[in-house]
Amino acid sequence: MAVVTVTPDEWQFVAFDSGRIAAVAEKLLGEIGLDVDLKVEVDETTPMGRVSTSSLQPLVIAVESGAFEDPKRPRQLSEQAVADVLGRLLHRCADRIDPAFGDPPPDVALTCSSRRRGTPTPSVAAPARLPRAAPAPLYHFRNRTASATWPTPLRPAVGRVRPHVGRHPGVCDETDGVEVGRVG
Amino acid sequence: MRKLFPPELLARDGRFTRVTNEERFGDPRGPRGLAGGRPGKKGNNRLTPDLPEAPDAARALMHGIFVGEIQALEGAGRTCWDFETGKGREEAPFELKLDMARQCWDEARHCEISVKLSDWMGTELGEFSESAFLYEAACNPDPVLRLTGVNRALEGLAIDVFTTMKDFGDIAGDPVLEFCEDWMLADEVTHVKMGSDWLRRLTADDPERRANALEFQRVVDKLFSFGGLRGETDENPIRLARRFRELAGFSDGEIDEISNVSEEATREAASLGAEAGSEVGATA
Numbered sequence: 001m002a003v004v005t006v007t008p009d010e011w012q013f014v015a016f017d018s019g020r021i022a023a024v025a026e027k028l029l030g031e032i033g034l035d036v037d038l039k040v041e042v043d044e045t046t047p048m049g050r051v052s053t054s055s056l057q058p059l060v061i062a063v064e065s066g067a068f069e070d071p072k073r074p075r076q077l078s079e080q081a082v083a084d085v086l087g088r089l090l091h092r093c094a095d096r097i098d099p100a101f102g103d104p105p106p107d108v109a110l111t112c113s114s115r116r117r118g119t120p121t122p123s124v125a126a127p128a129r130l131p132r133a134a135p136a137p138l139y140h141f142r143n144r145t146a147s148a149t150w151p152t153p154l155r156p157a158v159g160r161v162r163p164h165v166g167r168h169p170g171v172c173d174e175t176d177g178v179e180v181g182r183v184g
Numbered sequence: 185m186r187k188l189f190p191p192e193l194l195a196r197d198g199r200f201t202r203v204t205n206e207e208r209f210g211d212p213r214g215p216r217g218l219a220g221g222r223p224g225k226k227g228n229n230r231l232t233p234d235l236p237e238a239p240d241a242a243r244a245l246m247h248g249i250f251v252g253e254i255q256a257l258e259g260a261g262r263t264c265w266d267f268e269t270g271k272g273r274e275e276a277p278f279e280l281k282l283d284m285a286r287q288c289w290d291e292a293r294h295c296e297i298s299v300k301l302s303d304w305m306g307t308e309l310g311e312f313s314e315s316a317f318l319y320e321a322a323c324n325p326d327p328v329l330r331l332t333g334v335n336r337a338l339e340g341l342a343i344d345v346f347t348t349m350k351d352f353g354d355i356a357g358d359p360v361l362e363f364c365e366d367w368m369l370a371d372e373v374t375h376v377k378m379g380s381d382w383l384r385r386l387t388a389d390d391p392e393r394r395a396n397a398l399e400f401q402r403v404v405d406k407l408f409s410f411g412g413l414r415g416e417t418d419e420n421p422i423r424l425a426r427r428f429r430e431l432a433g434f435s436d437g438e439i440d441e442i443s444n445v446s447e448e449a450t451r452e453a454a455s456l457g458a459e460a461g462s463e464v465g466a467t468a
Contacts, residue, residue: 013212013213014213044213045213046213046214047211047213047214049237049240049241050235050237051236051237052236065213067237067240071244071311071312071313072201072203072311072312072313073201073313074203074207074208074211074313075211075213084240085236085237085240088236089236092236107236
């Protein structure tokens with residue numbers, strides 16, 4: 001059974017609950033199939049929302065408190081935000097830990113253009129796989145190439161069509177469907 | 185119809201959640217955190233598409249722009265109505281009202297663009313909270329101060345945000361975002377230019393009024409530099425769009441002053457953060 005640790009235990013600047021964050025993380029680990037201990041380090045001194053994987057073994061995720069915040073209620077915890085943020089990173093970690101995934105470049109070397117070139121890229125669209133109570137906000141630059149789903153008034157004005165570069169490992173169906181997108 | 189309509193009575197449906205300025209500016213973490221950003225990580229604060237949190241950050245930022253467009257529409261509309269037509273100090277010339285009416289037309293179009301862009305980015309309207317700061321700046325009883333607070337300061341900030349997000353769309357390979365930003369940016373330059381032109385025309389013979397208006401702009405600029413969120417270095421997530429500001433009628437000196445105000449806001453935020461951090465340390 002994977003052990004999840006959340007720091008800090010007590011919160012001074014935000015109304016977060018370590019137990020609720022740990023519960024969401026445990027559920028995600030089970031659903032993603034990651035049987036590893038996880039440490040979530042939250043920096044509650046900043047409202048910014050940067051997140052990163054500090055270490056894979058042991059698995060440590062660093063989060064600025066804005067990333068877990070309810071977008072409608074400042075300084076309050078949103079379990080949905082926790083699931084979105086941790087889900088995205090844990091899927092990426094699962095890809096990296098899986099020997100079958102190969103040897104992708106480190107996160108800092110991953111760019112949008114490297115993804116477009118077809119470099120093996122750990123998942124960036126993973127929350128699409130998770131069951132959600134509400135429709136997921138899935139903005140991962142869905143329109144890398146012209147698609148039939150473009151807002152109609154925009155289509156004639158856009159002259160750039162980016163070529164489809166083939167399915168990347170770890171990319172979910174929704175993203176791949178967009179990348180394959182037909183010119184409308 | 186009443187004049188000088190209060191911000192708390194702006195009409196919104198149940199999807200929208202209002203956050204007060206007290207909540208917004210009373211956050212003990214400060215706008216960029218107690219450390220005033222990310223010390224020692226120079227060049228690491230720009231909003232770029234390769235960051236894991238970039239999609240959500242972009243959605244949140246564009247939702248903020250969307251509610252700003254609604255308030256800009258409401259503010260420009262109020263300026264057409266709140267003042268009698270004339271050339272007196274508490275009046276607004278007919279030509280100024282024509283410009284504000286044109287701005288209403290633009291802002292309404294920006295709202296429509298933003299709604300479609302929100303849909304495109306997977307954002308529900310009202311998904312993020314709304315702060316009424318832009319409209320509040322449009323409630324000033326002096327039309328010149330409205331123009332400096334809204335058209336020059338806040339619409340100027342919009343120029344910076346649109347430029348940043350236009351570049352973001354370009355790097356991300358998202359032409360819909362890129363083109364939406366580009367089109368709205370073109371209008372914002374015009375709106376800021378209107379503010380600059382009317383500021384000079386209405387205060388040509390009244391240096392005290394001009395000084396008051398520029399001071400009000402400075403206050404708004406500083407308030408919405410968000411402790412260094414906007415500036416000219418890679419440490420600032422939003423870049424000061426110098427070239428577009430020149431097109432909008434800002435002189436080099438005025439742009440330098442905004443840059444200095446942003447730096448000042450950064451230093452103050454860092455100082456406040458250090459104080460808060462030491463208090464927490466002492467408590468612990």
